[in-house]
Amino acid sequence: MSLSIQSLTKTYGAQKAVDNLSFDVGSGTITGFLGPNGAGKSTTMKMVSCYLSPTSGTAKVCGHDIIENPLEVRKHIGYLPENNPLYLDMYVKEYLGFVAGIHGLDNKTTRVKDLIELTGLGKEQHKLIGALSKGYKQRVGLAQAMIHNPDVLILDEPTSGLDMNQLVDIRNLIKSLGKEKTVVLSTHIMQEVQALCDRVIIINNGVLVADDPIESLSNRIKGENKITLNLTNNKVNLDALKRVKGVNSVRKNEEGIIIRSNSDIDVRPKLFKVAIDSGWVIIEMKKEEINVEHVFQKLTKEDLYA
Amino acid sequence: MLSVYWKEVNSFFSSLIGYMVISVFLIMIGLFMWVFSETNILDYNFATLEQLFSIAPLVFLFLIPAVTMRSFAEENQKGTIEFLATKPLTDLQIVLGKYFANFTLVLFALLPTLIYYYSVYNLGSPPGNLDSGGILGSYIGLTFLAAVFTAIGMWASSVTNNQIVAFILGAFLCFFFHWAFSYLSLLPVFSGGSNAFIAKLGINYHYSSISRGVLDSRDVIYFVSMIAVFILATLTALSRRKW
Numbered sequence: 001m002s003l004s005i006q007s008l009t010k011t012y013g014a015q016k017a018v019d020n021l022s023f024d025v026g027s028g029t030i031t032g033f034l035g036p037n038g039a040g041k042s043t044t045m046k047m048v049s050c051y052l053s054p055t056s057g058t059a060k061v062c063g064h065d066i067i068e069n070p071l072e073v074r075k076h077i078g079y080l081p082e083n084n085p086l087y088l089d090m091y092v093k094e095y096l097g098f099v100a101g102i103h104g105l106d107n108k109t110t111r112v113k114d115l116i117e118l119t120g121l122g123k124e125q126h127k128l129i130g131a132l133s134k135g136y137k138q139r140v141g142l143a144q145a146m147i148h149n150p151d152v153l154i155l156d157e158p159t160s161g162l163d164m165n166q167l168v169d170i171r172n173l174i175k176s177l178g179k180e181k182t183v184v185l186s187t188h189i190m191q192e193v194q195a196l197c198d199r200v201i202i203i204n205n206g207v208l209v210a211d212d213p214i215e216s217l218s219n220r221i222k223g224e225n226k227i228t229l230n231l232t233n234n235k236v237n238l239d240a241l242k243r244v245k246g247v248n249s250v251r252k253n254e255e256g257i258i259i260r261s262n263s264d265i266d267v268r269p270k271l272f273k274v275a276i277d278s279g280w281v282i283i284e285m286k287k288e289e290i291n292v293e294h295v296f297q298k299l300t301k302e303d304l305y306a
Numbered sequence: 307m308l309s310v311y312w313k314e315v316n317s318f319f320s321s322l323i324g325y326m327v328i329s330v331f332l333i334m335i336g337l338f339m340w341v342f343s344e345t346n347i348l349d350y351n352f353a354t355l356e357q358l359f360s361i362a363p364l365v366f367l368f369l370i371p372a373v374t375m376r377s378f379a380e381e382n383q384k385g386t387i388e389f390l391a392t393k394p395l396t397d398l399q400i401v402l403g404k405y406f407a408n409f410t411l412v413l414f415a416l417l418p419t420l421i422y423y424y425s426v427y428n429l430g431s432p433p434g435n436l437d438s439g440g441i442l443g444s445y446i447g448l449t450f451l452a453a454v455f456t457a458i459g460m461w462a463s464s465v466t467n468n469q470i471v472a473f474i475l476g477a478f479l480c481f482f483f484h485w486a487f488s489y490l491s492l493l494p495v496f497s498g499g500s501n502a503f504i505a506k507l508g509i510n511y512h513y514s515s516i517s518r519g520v521l522d523s524r525d526v527i528y529f530v531s532m533i534a535v536f537i538l539a540t541l542t543a544l545s546r547r548k549w
Binding site: 046049050051052053071074075077079081083085086087088089090094098099101102103104144 | 308309310312313316317320321384385386387388389391392393394395396547548
C-alpha cells in the first residue's frame with residue numbers, strides 16, 4: 001500500500017478534529033477525500049505530510065512511518081497545502097530550482113524544465129510568482145509538489161478558485177498523474193469527484209462515514225428519485241400527491257415541492273394527472289438522478305430533506 | 307540546509323533589504339566616525355577605532371532585528387512555513403539555513419568597515435601607530451555580538467506571525483541582554499557581591515572584555531551558549547505547530 005492510515009487521531013483540547021481514522025490507498029488510484037468544512041480533511045492531510053503530529057495512531061507512506069521516519073516520508077510525498085502558499089517574491093524558475101535543491105536532485109535544470117512543460121507554465125516561466133494569476137500559481141504549486149517525482153501526491157483543494165478552463169486543465173493533469181501515482185485530493189466540488197476519482201472517502205466530524213469505489217457509492221441510497229415540482233401557486237394541499245403510488249414523501253421548501261419516489265417507477269405522468277385534476281398549473285417538473293452530491297449530503301447531514 | 311541558506315541570501319540581495327541594511331549601517335557609522343564633531347576621529351587626535359566599536363552595537367540593536375524580523379514571522383503569516391516544513395528538511399536545517407543567511411547579511415554590513423581600519427592605520431603618525439591587536443579583538447567581539455543579536459532576533463520572529471511584533475520584541479531583548487544587566491548590577495540592591503555576577507549575564511560585559519584584545523574562553527563560551535540557547539528556543543517555537 002502506498003498510503004496506509006492507521007487509527008489516526010488528532011485532538012485540539014476537547015475537540016476531536018480527526019477521530020480514529022483508518023484507510024489504505026493503493027497506487028494508480030485517485031482518491032477523493034470529502035467532507036463538510038471542519039470535518040478534518042486538512043488536518044488529516046497535514047498529519048500525513050508530517051506538518052502536524054497525530055495525538056495517537058499513525059500513517060505509513062510507502063512503508064515509512066510518519067512519526068518514526070518523517071524525513072523519508074517527506075521524500076516520497078508531494079504535498080500541495082491548502083491555499084497554496086508560495087514565495088511571491090521569487091521567480092517561477094528560481095522557486096522550482098530551490099525546491100529541486102531541497103530535494104537534492106542531481107538533474108535540477110532538466111527537472112525544472114520538464115515540470116514547467118508538464119504543468120503548462122511555459123509562457124509564464126520568467127515571471128515573478130506574485131505576478132501570476134491564480135490558476136498559474138496553482139500550477140506552480142502542483143509543479144513544486146511533483147518535482148521530485150513522488151509516489152504519493154496529497155493535494156488539498158487543488159482546484160479552488162480556478163476558472164472553467166483552468167479547472168479542466170488542472171483536472172486533466174491530475175487525471176494523467178493518477179495513472180501511475182497515488183493521488184489523494186480533497187475538494188468540496190462534487191462534480192469534480194465524479195469526474196476525477198476512482199474512489200471516494202467521506203469523513204464527517206473526523207469520523208470515516210463512507211469509503212467506496214465511485215460506482216458503488218450511489219448504491220448507498222439507491223431506490224429513490226428526487227422530483228422538484230413547481231406550480232403557479234405552491235400553497236396547495238399536498239395530500240393528493242402523497243396518495244400517488246410510488247411516492248414516498250412530499251415536502252415543500254424554497255426550491256418548490258420536493259417529492260421522493262421509488263426509482264423503479266416513473267411517477268411523473270401520475271403527478272401531472274393529479275395536477276390537472278386538481279386544477280393546478282405546473283410550471284416546472286424536474287427529475288434528478290441520485291449522485292455523489294446526495295450521498296454526501298445524506299452521510300454528512302442529519303436531515304437530508306431539510 | 308544550503309538550499310535554504312542560498313534562497314534567503316538571494317532574497318536579501320534581490321530585494322532592497324540587503325542594500326538598505328548595508329548602506330544604513332555604513333552611513334550611520336561613517337557619520338559618527340568622520341563627520342559629527344563630537345565623535346569624529348580627525349578631531350580626536352588618537353588613531354583608534356573606538357567610535358566604531360561603541361556605536362556599532364547601538365546600530366545593530368535596531369538593524370539586526372529589522373533583518374531577522376521576517377525570517378519566520380513572514381512564513382508563519384503567509385503559510386509558507388507549511389511548505390517548508392513538509393519538505394525533506396529537519397527543523398534544525400531550516401533554522402540554521404536562515405540563521406546563517408541573516409548572519410551573512412550582517413557580516414556584509416560589517417566587512418566594509420575594514421576600510422576605516424586601513425584609513426586610520428595610514429592616518430597615524432607614524433603610519434601604523436595603532437593597537438591592531440585590540441582592534442582585532444574588538445572585531446571578534448562585534449562579530450560575536452552580532453551573532454547573538456541575530457539569534458535573539460530570529461527567535462523573536464519565530465514566536466509570532468507579525469513582523470512588527472517580531473521587530474519590537476527582538477530589539478527589546480537585544481537591548482535587555484546587552485545593556486540592562488550592566489546597569490542593573492549598579493543598583494544598590496545588588497551591592498552585596500551579586501553585582502559582578504549580574505553584570506556577567508549581560509553581553510556588554512563580555513563584549514568589552516573581548517574588545518580589550520584578550521580572547522578569553524569564558525567570553526567565547528558565553529557567546530556560543532547564548533547563540534545555542536536562542537537557536538534551541540527557535541526550534542522549540544517551530545515545533546510548537548505539532549502540539
